[in-house]
Amino acid sequence: MRNVFKFFGLLLFLLTLVSTPLLAQETTLNKNRTTLFMLSLIVGGAIITFAVIAGAFCQAKSISSACEGISRNPGSGPHIRFLLIFGLVLIETLVIYALLVSIIIIMIQWGKYT
DSSP states (O other), X not given: OHHHHHHHHHHHHHHHHHHHHHHHOOOOSOHXXXXXXXXXXXXXXXHHHHHHHHHHHHHHHHHHHHHHXXXXXXXXXXXXXXXXXXXXXXXXXXXXHHHHHHHHHHHOOHHHHO
């Protein structure tokens, strides 16, 4: 557990170190547009983060359940394997859709539409 805290502490430090030049810049843009763009970046990042976390958890749970099911009843292995692959494809598709939504949110050109 301690290594996890070290990793996240180092990650936070590096993100702070990398973002300081961006925070020091002055902007001549409209404050509302800049705020909206920064908010869209945060929302886009949050969407893909939560989708990946949920997708990874669901994939791990489905693989674990499939392995338990096959070990209890080896005769139904092909059926369980088919349903496992089908479920993993659907889970991965949802994560890809979340990636597309976050790309659309991040890449929209706010200046043209406001």
